[in-house]
Each structure stands twice: as C-alpha cells, then as structure tokens.
Amino acid sequence: MCGIAGILSSQRYLGATDPRAIVRMTDAMRHRGPNGEGFWSDREAGITLGHRRLAIIDLTDAGHQPMHSSTGRFVITFNGEIYNFRTLRQQLVDLGYRFRGGSDTEVLLCAIECWGLESALKRSNGMFAMALWDRNTRILHLARDRMGKKPLYVAKIPSGVVFASELKAIHACSAADSDLSLPAVAALLSRGRVPDEHCIWSNVFKLPPAGLLSLRPEDLSDQVDLDKIHCNIRTWWSLSGLAQRSRMDPLPDPDADLIVKLDEVLRAAVRERMVADVPVGAFLSGGLDSSTVVALMQAQSSQPVRTFTVAFDEQAYDESSYAASVARHFGTDHTEVRLTSADALDVIPSLPAIWDEPFADESQIPTLLISREAQKHVTVALSGDGGDECFAGYTRHVVMARVAHLLGSNRSLRRTAAKLAARVASGTYARFANVVTLPSLGSPLLQTARVSRFAKILAASDERAIYDEMTRLSELSLALSGEPETGNDGPELDEPLSQFLFRDMAEYLPSDILVKLDRASMSTSLEARCPMLDHRVIEFAWRLPTNTKIRNGQGKWILRQVLARYLPRHQFERPKQGFNVPIGAWLKGPLRAWASDLLSETRLRKQGLLDVSLVKSCWRDHLNGTRDHSRVLWAALMLQAWLDSVAASPTDSLAALPRPLPTQTFNMHQG
Incomplete structure (x- = not known):
C-alpha cells in the first residue's frame, strides 16, 4: 500500500517539467508511504513518476518503486495489493519467467508483459491504483481496481496532466488551478459525500472503479480540456x-x-x-x-x-x-x-x-x-x-423488500396513501405523538420523521426515486445552487431490491x-x-x-x-446498529460552540454557498429538540471546516520550494 503520483507533459512542453514538482507531490503523501520514496523520469518523453512506499510484501529493496519490468519496456508506480500474486507468479514461472524479488508489483509487471495489460488486470485479484508507462509506445496507462478501493485523481494543467492518490498531492503541483464545483457541494449537502463522478474541485476528476485511461503527450494539446480526457476512459471490468x-x-x-x-x-x-x-x-x-x-x-x-x-x-x-x-x-x-x-x-x-x-x-x-x-x-x-x-x-434493503409490491400497484392509490401518511407526520400528529405510538418506530420525534419519509417513499414514481429518498440526509436542501445529480441509470435487473x-x-x-x-x-x-x-x-x-x-x-x-x-x-443475533456516533447530542453539548462559530450568519453570507435562513432554522430546531437535524448539519459543518482549511492552506503555500532533490532515489532517464 502506497501513494503514487505523476506528470505527463503535452507535446508542446516535452522536457520542461521541473523534477521538484513530483517531489512536492509525494511529500504531500508521506503518510501513505513512510518506508521509502522513489522517482523516475524520461524528460524527452514527457513522463515523470513518483512513489511513496508502505512496505507490506517483500520489505527489501527489490520492492522499490517506480519499478521496471525485466525487459525494461514498462515502468510502474503502484498502490495496493495483488492478493493472488503467488498463484500468478507460479503460472509465470511455469511459462519460463524468472523473478528478482518477492513483491506482488513485480509479478503484476511480468503478467503485463506476458498477457497484456487488460488480461493481466482481469487475472488479478486485488485493490489498486496504478500508473504504467510503456516506453515502446510512449503511452501512459492509468488503472483502478474493480470496486474503487484505492483512489486516483487526475487534473488538467497547462503543460499536460497530473495524477495522484490524493488531492493534496495534486495541489502540491503548483500549476493546478482550484475552482469549487457547485454540483459537488450540493451532493455533499444532500448525501453527505461527494459522488465518485464528481470532485470538489472542478478541474479534477476521479478515475472510476475498473477505469482504464491511456494517454500520450500528443493527446494533451492546449485545446484538450478535462472533459475530452475523461471521455477516453474505458472499463476493463463491469459491475x-x-x-x-x-x-x-x-x-x-x-x-x-x-x-x-x-x-x-x-x-x-x-x-x-x-x-x-x-x-x-x-x-x-x-x-x-x-x-x-x-x-x-x-x-x-x-x-x-x-x-x-x-x-x-x-x-x-x-x-x-x-x-x-x-x-x-x-x-x-x-x-x-x-x-x-x-x-x-x-x-x-x-x-x-x-x-x-x-x-x-x-x-x-x-x-x-x-x-x-x-x-x-x-x-x-x-x-x-x-x-x-x-x-x-441495510435497513433500506429490508424496507424495499417489504414495499416492492407497492411499486406495481395503482399509482393514484399510492399517491392517496402518501397524502394520508404525510398528514400522520404533520404537526397535528406531533402534538399527540406522546400518546399514540407506532410499533418499532422509536421515540415520538423519530416516529414523525420516519412517517414523513415513508410518505415520500409511497409517492415516489419508481425504485430509483425511492432509493434517492431513502439515502438523502434530509428532505431539506441547504445548498443555494448546483442541485445534485442522481446516479447513472444502471442495468435492467429483475427486482427493486x-x-x-x-x-x-x-x-x-x-x-x-x-x-x-x-x-x-x-x-x-x-x-x-x-x-x-x-x-x-x-x-x-x-x-x-x-x-x-x-x-x-x-x-x-x-x-x-x-x-x-x-x-x-x-x-450476534440483534438489531443492526452500524458504526454510528452520537453526533446529535454532541452538537447540543461539547461541540456546540465549535458548530455555532462555523454556522454564523456572517460567515455563511460571505461564502454564499448555503441557504442562511434554512441553516439557522435547522440549527435552532436541533438545539431546541424540535427536530433531529444532526446529519444535514454535520454535512454543512464539514463543508465549513473544509473551507476554513483551504483558506488557511492555499495552493501557493503548498507549492513552496521543497527540500533538496533526493538524488539517491531519483532515477532520471536521459532518453
């Protein structure tokens, strides 16, 4: 497990990359690889690779990266593990291949030389993000594992592209611009996360799970923007x-x-x-x-x-x-x-x-x-x-299994049932909630929220709308603009679950x-x-x-x-609890002063990202115990804390001159 980074220059900027940029990038990810560092560059070809190593398999120098294949054709910087590397190694030995060390990275390189990149990936069982440079064709291949366990960010810069395991490494490369993505902000406030198809910075994208992106310097002209690069992504495995x-x-x-x-x-x-x-x-x-x-x-x-x-x-x-x-x-x-x-x-x-x-x-x-x-x-x-x-x-899976038959029922009947459920969750119900309780719905406050959510589920047109409703943090939208997109349509499957x-x-x-x-x-x-x-x-x-x-x-x-x-x-037979924390109670108690400062009206109006009156209302109701808004408030607070962090550590400071070049570990190919 490691941190990887790299720079691919466009044809116009071949030979112009400052090697100190890659050092800044890997330094920003020292925590991902405290056991060593490595660099390789072919300035004539326009490629520079960096690596931070967390040694797990083969702790010797034979596991050092960036690593060259035995023929010298391929150079790789690899983050992750290939769990079946021993099986693959034996298959390759049987075919006549020999190995210098015992690392899974060397096995992967050998597999690529033997079977080709996509075939090697399909034979591999692992979690990874990787950059592979083909010195014969001068093509850079970026790849990510099937489920997206390991991250890989890609950004367009004036002289080409940069990529890394973390955003902080992207920003440590001083040429990377930083424009906030409003759809990403809206998604965060709605779902509590930035979806994989978005990034908080508009000039960066995440390589998708099972994604494979191949680039050449001539593909990166000044007219090529991030969207055009993104369109070249293909998948080597399909969920x-x-x-x-x-x-x-x-x-x-x-x-x-x-x-x-x-x-x-x-x-x-x-x-x-x-x-x-x-x-x-x-x-x-x-x-x-x-x-x-x-x-x-x-x-x-x-x-x-x-x-x-x-x-x-x-x-x-x-x-x-x-x-x-x-x-x-x-x-x-x-x-x-x-x-x-x-x-x-x-x-x-x-x-x-x-x-x-x-x-x-x-x-x-x-x-x-x-x-x-x-x-x-x-x-x-x-x-x-x-x-x-x-x-x-998840609870939503059990609920969907129970209500799936309703999706095929009369639409007008479901709308009528939804209106009745909404009335049950109204203020009239709330006044009598301490007397009238519904089985398995918890406290009166929780009952009101859950019945209100159930009303919206009944009114939903299909399972996609139901899923969106069930996974939304709140029925309230705190974002001023940039309505979050729903996910891709996905395959046609046999049932709502x-x-x-x-x-x-x-x-x-x-x-x-x-x-x-x-x-x-x-x-x-x-x-x-x-x-x-x-x-x-x-x-x-x-x-x-x-x-x-x-x-x-x-x-x-x-x-x-x-x-x-x-x-x-x-x-183990007990109700599902999840890995939750009492954030709602903490916001009313020990975290109250911290939260109040981040949600101050002056701060919110200056930033112009959140609906100030709605945030104030949510905060007031939460403190009074009228409604539990802890989840949507936590999303707003994490956005605010992140904005403070960005303001305190602007890109310019990250691009400050680094330590001297580590000449012992930097392998600069001269062409």
Missing part, C-alpha cells in the same frame, strides 16, 4: 454486466449447499488477505460482518488474531461489550479504544486535511481513531466493509464507505483490506437467490448461517 448476467443465472443449489459454498469463498478471500510480511489484525465491532471476518481469520491462524474496537460512553451507541464477547469466544488479542466527545473535538480539526474533499459520514471519527490505535500494533487490518452491499444488510443493491455497490460504496476507510487508515500508514469485496465474493453474492439475503424480515440471512458455524447465535 453492471456482472449484475445482469448473474441475476439471469441464479445459483440453483439448496440452502445448505449455498451456505457451505459461501463459507469456502469467504475463507479463501480472508486467507489471501492475511498474507503479509508485517503484522496483521482486524477491526471488530461485534457486528455480523466484522465477526465473520475475525472468525475466518482465527480459524486459519495458529496465533491469536489482533482485534480492535471502539467503545462509547453513550450506551445507545456502544457495541464494545459485543465485540469483547466475540473476542473472548475466538481467543483474539483484543484492544478497546474509548471515544468521548472530547476525543471527537480533538480530532475534528484534522478531518479536512485527511479527507481532502469535504466528507460528512460521521463514522469517519471512530474509523480514524481505531486506525490510529491499530497502527501501533499492526500494519495491516482486515475490515468487514462490503458485507451490507453484498448481502442486503437488486436495483438498490446495485446502486449501493456502484455509488455509495466507492464514494462513502471506501473513501472513509482508505483516508482514515492511510492517514496513519495502516493498510485496510476488505475480504467481503473480493470479486469472487461479489460474483457469488449476485447469483444468490433473493430469499437467501432477506428472509423473515431480516437481512444477510445467508451470512448469518455462515457465522453460526463458528459463533453461537445469541452473540
């Missing part, structure tokens, strides 16, 4: 195609056989992710996904697995006792990190710099703190992320869950691995019959059966 094919060919096996097969697929995914030349551990929340990963790790380990969890003082959010119970059952070496509001206040100032883009999933705070603690003991940590998307674990799972996997996963995990872990030089997102697990999950995912009103049925083979049911 949409996989979902369509799989739903047309579901697995016919009985439940018992499917449970055994899923166990085997997950075991293999976990086993491959335990391979490392450094200590390996796991995040353990006590929930279904992380408990399954830990169970399969311990079943394949001769030593106690190191596990890490977060504890909260607020009982309603604390799962640490469940995690401790699971750890005792499996005999893991368990560490508990306690998170208080004071800890949150301490870490909040660092959030904008760590995430680069404003990011408003409040579980970023415990994810960051548990990563910091884990890194003190291990260099690699396995995570249960991806289980909800694969096996229908499959549509939900596809959008979660194609949109929510890469722009929220994986962004949270990557930035939090890599900011501490910790590599996080996700067995549930092994492409073999994903392929298996898409072929599963729907009733093996949701059964008897409960999600992840089949995953529960797998875990029951290792852990007594009473230790």
Whole structure:
C-alpha cells in the first residue's frame, strides 16, 4: 500500500517539467508511504513518476518503486495489493519467467508483459491504483481496481496532466488551478459525500472503479480540456454486466449447499488477505460482518488474531461489550479504544486535511481513531466493509423488500396513501405523538420523521426515486445552487431490491464507505483490506437467490448461517446498529460552540454557498429538540471546516520550494 503520483507533459512542453514538482507531490503523501520514496523520469518523453512506499510484501529493496519490468519496456508506480500474486507468479514461472524479488508489483509487471495489460488486470485479484508507462509506445496507462478501493485523481494543467492518490498531492503541483464545483457541494449537502463522478474541485476528476485511461503527450494539446480526457476512459471490468448476467443465472443449489459454498469463498478471500510480511489484525465491532471476518481469520491462524474496537460512553451507541464477547469466544488479542466527545473535538480539526474533499459520514471519527490505535500494533487490518452491499444488510434493503409490491400497484392509490401518511407526520400528529405510538418506530420525534419519509417513499414514481429518498440526509436542501445529480441509470435487473443493491455497490460504496476507510487508515500508514469485496465474493453474492439475503424480515440471512458455524447465535443475533456516533447530542453539548462559530450568519453570507435562513432554522430546531437535524448539519459543518482549511492552506503555500532533490532515489532517464 502506497501513494503514487505523476506528470505527463503535452507535446508542446516535452522536457520542461521541473523534477521538484513530483517531489512536492509525494511529500504531500508521506503518510501513505513512510518506508521509502522513489522517482523516475524520461524528460524527452514527457513522463515523470513518483512513489511513496508502505512496505507490506517483500520489505527489501527489490520492492522499490517506480519499478521496471525485466525487459525494461514498462515502468510502474503502484498502490495496493495483488492478493493472488503467488498463484500468478507460479503460472509465470511455469511459462519460463524468472523473478528478482518477492513483491506482488513485480509479478503484476511480468503478467503485463506476458498477457497484456487488460488480461493481466482481469487475472488479478486485488485493490489498486496504478500508473504504467510503456516506453515502446510512449503511452501512459492509468488503472483502478474493480470496486474503487484505492483512489486516483487526475487534473488538467497547462503543460499536460497530473495524477495522484490524493488531492493534496495534486495541489502540491503548483500549476493546478482550484475552482469549487457547485454540483459537488450540493451532493455533499444532500448525501453527505461527494459522488465518485464528481470532485470538489472542478478541474479534477476521479478515475472510476475498473477505469482504464491511456494517454500520450500528443493527446494533451492546449485545446484538450478535462472533459475530452475523461471521455477516453474505458472499463476493463463491469459491475453492471456482472449484475445482469448473474441475476439471469441464479445459483440453483439448496440452502445448505449455498451456505457451505459461501463459507469456502469467504475463507479463501480472508486467507489471501492475511498474507503479509508485517503484522496483521482486524477491526471488530461485534457486528455480523466484522465477526465473520475475525472468525475466518482465527480459524486459519495458529496465533491469536489482533482485534480492535471502539467503545462509547453513550450506551445507545456502544457495541464494545459485543465485540469483547466475540473476542473472548475466538481467543483474539483484543484492544478497546474509548471515544468521548472530547476525543471527537480533538480530532475534528484534522478531518479536512485527511479527507481532502469535504466528507460528512460521521463514522469517519471512530474509523480514524481505531486506525490510529491499530497502527501501533499492526500494519495491516482486515475490515468487514462490503458485507451490507453484498448481502442486503441495510435497513433500506429490508424496507424495499417489504414495499416492492407497492411499486406495481395503482399509482393514484399510492399517491392517496402518501397524502394520508404525510398528514400522520404533520404537526397535528406531533402534538399527540406522546400518546399514540407506532410499533418499532422509536421515540415520538423519530416516529414523525420516519412517517414523513415513508410518505415520500409511497409517492415516489419508481425504485430509483425511492432509493434517492431513502439515502438523502434530509428532505431539506441547504445548498443555494448546483442541485445534485442522481446516479447513472444502471442495468435492467429483475427486482427493486437488486436495483438498490446495485446502486449501493456502484455509488455509495466507492464514494462513502471506501473513501472513509482508505483516508482514515492511510492517514496513519495502516493498510485496510476488505475480504467481503473480493470479486469472487461479489460474483457469488449476485447469483444468490433473493430469499437467501432477506428472509423473515431480516437481512444477510445467508451470512448469518455462515457465522453460526463458528459463533453461537445469541452473540450476534440483534438489531443492526452500524458504526454510528452520537453526533446529535454532541452538537447540543461539547461541540456546540465549535458548530455555532462555523454556522454564523456572517460567515455563511460571505461564502454564499448555503441557504442562511434554512441553516439557522435547522440549527435552532436541533438545539431546541424540535427536530433531529444532526446529519444535514454535520454535512454543512464539514463543508465549513473544509473551507476554513483551504483558506488557511492555499495552493501557493503548498507549492513552496521543497527540500533538496533526493538524488539517491531519483532515477532520471536521459532518453
């Protein structure tokens, strides 16, 4: 796991790149690779590559990057892991290839020489972002893994393009302009995240999951803008195609056989992710996904697995006792990190710099703190992320399964039902909510909000509109302009639940869950691995019959059966809690002064991005306890904190002269 960066000059600027620019870029990502640095350039060809190394496989100099292929044709800077590199290596040895070292990067380079780039990618099981320079054709290839676990940003500059693992590295290259994207701001305030198809800076785009972009210096004339470059992206693997094919060919096996097969697929995914030349551990929340990963790790380990969890003082959010119970059952070496509001206040100032883009999933705070603690003991940590998307674990999946039949009902009937539900959630209902309660909807305040949301779901025209409603932070839009776009249409699938799972996997996963995990872990030089997102697990999950995912009103049925083979049911059969924090209570208490300052009317009017009166109303209602606006307020606060961070660290200061060139590690090709 590493940080990568590079510059490709246009034909007009060949030979003009200042090598100090790449040093600035990699210096900005030192946290992603504290174990070494490397640079390579062919100024005549217009290419410069940089690398920061976090050594995981082959800790010797044989793993140094940028790395050359054995023939010298290819040069690569690679961030990530190829989990099946040992299998690929043996196949290549059988074909007569020989290796200098033991790294997965060398195996990938050899695979590219043997089978070609796209074939090598399709044979690889891993998480990665990479830049490959072909010295014969003078073409730069940028590629990203199937699910978008590892990031790669691309920006157009006057002299060509720059690319890097993080935005801060892009901005460390002084030629990169910075214009705010209003659609990205609107999306943040609506969804709590900047979608993968957007970037907070309008002159930058993210290479999409399974994206492959090939560029030559002559492709980068002054007339070529970012949109034209983006149009050249192709995909080497298709989640949409996989979902369509799989739903047309579901697995016919009985439940018992499917449970055994899923166990085997997950075991293999976990086993491959335990391979490392450094200590390996796991995040353990006590929930279904992380408990399954830990169970399969311990079943394949001769030593106690190191596990890490977060504890909260607020009982309603604390799962640490469940995690401790699971750890005792499996005999893991368990560490508990306690998170208080004071800890949150301490870490909040660092959030904008760590995430680069404003990011408003409040579980970023415990994810960051548990990563910091884990890194003190291990260099690699396995995570249960991806289980909800694969096996229908979110509440919205269960709700969709329940209301799917309504989509085919009479439209006017649904509109009438929606109006009735809206009246139930009106002020009249709120006055009597303490007397009249609805089962399983929680407090009267929560009941009102949930019934109001259900009314909008009933009024929605199709599953796309229902999904948008269910994943919106609030019915309120705080942005003054730049209405957020909905996701791509996606494939035609057999049922509404499959549509939900596809959008979660194609949109929510890469722009929220994986962004949270990557930035939090890599900011501490910790590599996080996700067995549930092994492409073999994903392929298996898409072929599963729907009733093996949701059964008897409960999600992840089949995953529960797998875990029951290792852990007594009473230790994991409970309502889903999620990795949440009591942000609503904290905003009323210890975070109130900080939030009030960021949401001051003077500040908001000067920036001109948010609806001032609406923000004031939300803040007032939240403090009074009239409505819980914590999620949309947190999005606004993360935007404000990020804007403050940008103002305090303008691009000019990032482009200041760096340390002297590291001549020992800079390999400058002279053509």
